[in-house]
Amino acid sequence: MPPAGYAPPERLILAEDRCTVRFLAEQDGESRDFDFMKFALARPLREAFARAFAAHTGPAGQVKSVGAAFNSFRQLGYFIDTLTAEARPPACPAELRPRHLDAFALKKADLATAGMVIGLLRSLLVNMEGLTPEFTAKCSGWVPSRRERLQSRGSYSAREEKAILDIARSTVRRAARRIRGSRDLLQRWRDGRIAKADHPRTWEYCTILDSVERMGEVPRNAAGKQTAWWVARHGHGTVTSLTSALHLTQAEACAITVLLVRMTGENGSTIITAPAAHHRPDGGAGPLATVQVDLSKPRRGRCSYMTAAFSDLPTWASAPRKDVELSTRDELHTPFGLYMLAWELTASARRITGSDRLLVYWVSRAGGTNVSKDTGNKHRHKPGRGFRDRLPDAAVGAWGAALGLVADEVGGDEAGRPVALPLIVGTGRMRVTHSAREQKPVAHTPRTLADTYLRRDRTSTREYQQLVADVLEKEVIKAQTVGGLRRLDETDLAEAIRDPEKTAKRFGVTPAMMRLLVARDADTVLAACTDPLASDHSPHGEPCRASFLKCLDCGCARAMPHHLPVQIAARDLIAERRTQVTALRWAERFAFPFQQLEDLLEKAGARAVERARDAITDADRELVRRLLEGELDQR
Numbered sequence: 255m256p257p258a259g260y261a262p263p264e265r266l267i268l269a270e271d272r273c274t275v276r277f278l279a280e281q282d283g284e285s286r287d288f289d290f291m292k293f294a295l296a297r298p299l300r301e302a303f304a305r306a307f308a309a310h311t312g313p314a315g316q317v318k319s320v321g322a323a324f325n326s327f328r329q330l331g332y333f334i335d336t337l338t339a340e341a342r343p344p345a346c347p348a349e350l351r352p353r354h355l356d357a358f359a360l361k362k363a364d365l366a367t368a369g370m371v372i373g374l375l376r377s378l379l380v381n382m383e384g385l386t387p388e389f390t391a392k393c394s395g396w397v398p399s400r401r402e403r404l405q406s407r408g409s410y411s412a413r414e415e416k417a418i419l420d421i422a423r424s425t426v427r428r429a430a431r432r433i434r435g436s437r438d439l440l441q442r443w444r445d446g447r448i449a450k451a452d453h454p455r456t457w458e459y460c461t462i463l464d465s466v467e468r469m470g471e472v473p474r475n476a477a478g479k480q481t482a483w484w485v486a487r488h489g490h491g492t493v494t495s496l497t498s499a500l501h502l503t504q505a506e507a508c509a510i511t512v513l514l515v516r517m518t519g520e521n522g523s524t525i526i527t528a529p530a531a532h533h534r535p536d537g538g539a540g541p542l543a544t545v546q547v548d549l550s551k552p553r554r555g556r557c558s559y560m561t562a563a564f565s566d567l568p569t570w571a572s573a574p575r576k577d578v579e580l581s582t583r584d585e586l587h588t589p590f591g592l593y594m595l596a597w598e599l600t601a602s603a604r605r606i607t608g609s610d611r612l613l614v615y616w617v618s619r620a621g622g623t624n625v626s627k628d629t630g631n632k633h634r635h636k637p638g639r640g641f642r643d644r645l646p647d648a649a650v651g652a653w654g655a656a657l658g659l660v661a662d663e664v665g666g667d668e669a670g671r672p673v674a675l676p677l678i679v680g681t682g683r684m685r686v687t688h689s690a691r692e693q694k695p696v697a698h699t700p701r702t703l704a705d706t707y708l709r710r711d712r713t714s715t716r717e718y719q720q721l722v723a724d725v726l727e728k729e730v731i732k733a734q735t736v737g738g739l740r741r742l743d744e745t746d747l748a749e750a751i752r753d754p755e756k757t758a759k760r761f762g763v764t765p766a767m768m769r770l771l772v773a774r775d776a777d778t779v780l781a782a783c784t785d786p787l788a789s790d791h792s793p794h795g796e797p798c799r800a801s802f803l804k805c806l807d808c809g810c811a812r813a814m815p816h817h818l819p820v821q822i823a824a825r826d827l828i829a830e831r832r833t834q835v836t837a838l839r840w841a842e843r844f845a846f847p848f849q850q851l852e853d854l855l856e857k858a859g860a861r862a863v864e865r866a867r868d869a870i871t872d873a874d875r876e877l878v879r880r881l882l883e884g885e886l887d888q889r
Contacts, residue, residue: 266308273300275308277323286320288327293334296345303330306381316377318550319523321647329375333358347384352392409687411662414677418684419516421657422509423586426595429506433599436499440467459490467500470606470616470641493639494618501603502615507645508653510596510613515681517589518564519688519696522681524549526645528612530597530604535563542566543590564589609643616641654679693836722837726845739781739806739854741813747772761812771812778802779881780821780851781811801887806850818858818866820874825851827878 267274273290290304310326311317317326336358337343337350344350358375362368376393379385385393410418442448443460450457465473472493490496502510514525533546543566550559566588585591596612603614618639659677688696740761742750750757750772758768763784767776776782779802783789789798790808798810805811813821828844828851855863880886 265312266304268301268304273297273304275304275311277311277317277320279318279320279323284320286323288323293331294338295334295343298346299344299349302347302382302384303334305383306378309381310378315381326374326378329371330378332361333375336361347382348386350385350389352388355389355392408683409690410683414659414662415516415684415687415691417659417677418512418654418657418679421659422512425506425509426513426586426592429502429509430595430599432498433500433502436463437467440464440500455489462490462496463500466497467602468606470497470501470603472496497616501641502599502613504615504617504642504645504649505653505656507613507615508650510592511645511650511681512679512684513586513592514589514596515684516688517592518562519685519692519694520549520562521685522650525681526613529610530600530612531610532593532597545590545593547593564593566590603641607641607643609641611643613645614641614643650679650681693838722841726841739811739813739850741854741857742771742815743858744815747815763812771814774814774816777814777817778805778811779877779886780824781805781813781817783808784810784812786810801884802881803847806847806854813854815862818855818862819870820878821851821854822863822867823870823874824878824881825855827875827882831882 263276263278265276265278267276271291275288275290276285277288278285288307290300290307293300293303295303307327307330309315311323317323333354337354344354359368359372362371365371379393380390439448439456440460440463443457443464448457448460462472465471491499511522511525514520514528515522518525528547528549531548534544535546536542536544545564547562547564548559549562585595593612600612600614603616604610607614616639655676657677657679659679661675661677663675664672742757742761746757746761750768754768754772755765758765761768763771767784770776771782771784774782776784783798783805786798787795788810789800789804790810791800791804792798800808825848828848831844832840858866
């Protein structure tokens with residue numbers, strides 16, 4: 255809690271000659287002032303926009319970073335340009351009309367990101383006070399559908415992905431060998447195992463490395479200047495080569511970022527700002543090495559903070575198995591291994607700068623955000639060499655362009671001849687690739703995964719649709735081949751009560767078990783079990799631990815008339831899941847039980863199904879929900 259007498263910082267500054275919103279970044283405390291006096295608007299409307307922007311970017315708003323705040327201010331500026339272009343611009347919020355929004359949308363219609371831009375403006379405008387009901391209603395439903403993704407936004411093909419990841423891993427491996435080798439050499443020097451008399455040049459080189467490791471720079475002369483000329487004269491390399499001997503370069507930080515995005519599915523900005531602080535829930539003793547990291551995704555507003563678990567498993571493995579030993583090849587093929595490697599390689603850079611972020615690297619020149627080695631404070635756009643703890647927005651793209659990779663997509667010149675296109679490397683495309691390959695939502699809902707990342711990904715749409723069709727066909731054929739679950743109807747039940755031995759023989763159970771079936775003492779969820787030690791899905795003689803959905807595909811299961819209501823509820827909820835998970839996941843997990851339930855309902859008859867549907871209770875629906883959520887599975 256804040257100390258006594260704490261007053262929040264002033265964010266909205268209004269005076270006769272001032273109309274400014276001060277934004278404070280949530281993570282690093284960086285601030286920026288946005289001047290609304292630059293807009294040629296009537297004062298009531300200018301102040302209304304400023305108040306709305308302050309609410310949008312304030313503590314309870316959706317914007318958490320300076321870049322996102324600047325983008326919101328820029329889009330608001332474009333909307334204000336639309337207003338001021340009129341012969342009689344509006345003078346207050348009540349004079350804003352739906353046609354103003356239509357005019358802005360028309361200007362943005364050619365952008366691939368039109369839907370995102372207009373949605374951003376809408377989320378800002380709803381904070382304004384004094385709007386008309388018509389304008390408010392227009393804000394709630396006027397976002398156009400997004401255009402098809404461009405080549406730069408689709409997922410990578412398997413060849414493109416492999417080319418990028420191979421180079422990224424090679425880059426990080428070289429960095430690890432270089433930094434670990436330099437640290438080992440330096441430690442031997444510090445331990446006195448390198449004598450000056452025996453190895454004068456190596457000893458001199460290690461004195462320079464010692465300064466680089468402790469202070470982040472080569473030794474200085476009496477005037478306080480770095481002695482780069484002396485270092486070069488003695489053949490020890492440049493300041494850049496000496497500093498990068500113990501610290502990551504920007505290119506290597508880009509490579510680590512791309513790899514982590516592919517293996518975790520997190521946003522590039524989330525990985526770039528990932529903290530070095532972490533928790534080891536396994537206590538460092540295994541059996542499955544895991545690290546928990548608190549990440550931030552500012553666009554999610556109040557839900558921006560999340561804890562991610564990076565495990566020592568390759569991305570294709572969903573869970574460890576005792577009977578299978580998974581090979582991770584090396585630390586660069588698992589989220590845990592890569593995170594811990596980055597944490598190791600940047601340890602001294604964090605100590606020098608005081609930064610709390612995972613990726614701290616050194617650049618020889620250019621602008622960006624420098625980190626002071628004394629205070630850890632950031633200074634934007636300070637030129638010159640030094641340490642950075644945040645990659646610039648264009649860094650990954652520039653690194654990828656320097657690789658000279660070629661895309662699978664082929665373009666054409668003015669004469670119609672095919673021309674190879676450069677492969678655009680970006681964290682956005684890599685995250686889409688993760689979604690397409692892994693089919694699992696990360697920091698978003700299954701619906702967002704299906705509608706935003708998969709359905710709009712032109713690169714894998716055809717391939718994905720064919721895969722889903724193949725799985726569905728396979729599951730339907732399997733259901734038809736296996737045959738339906740053996741069921742007792744009302745006639746069979748009446749006979750079982752009169753003559754349990756005869757009915758038991760007909761249904762392949764003992765008379766004692768038939769009495770249990772009639773008494774409902776052998777019920778599971780969708781059927782009854784005649785022998786839990788002889789399941790088709792567990793070793794013979796051991797208690798069955800399979801999901802109760804597997805009862806639909808087990809020789810020990812028998813369906814009774816009183817199971818029909820819960821079977822109908824299960825069939826309906828499974829059908830509803832089609833809109834809640836990806837098509838492939840539904841096909842793999844639910845296509846077979848859905849087909850089996852359809853077969854059971856068809857055999858029961860339409861009239862019996864109609865009567866049973868009226869008998870479904872809330873308890874039946876809750877039981878089915880728990881079944882599909884896995885809450886009834888034995889761990």
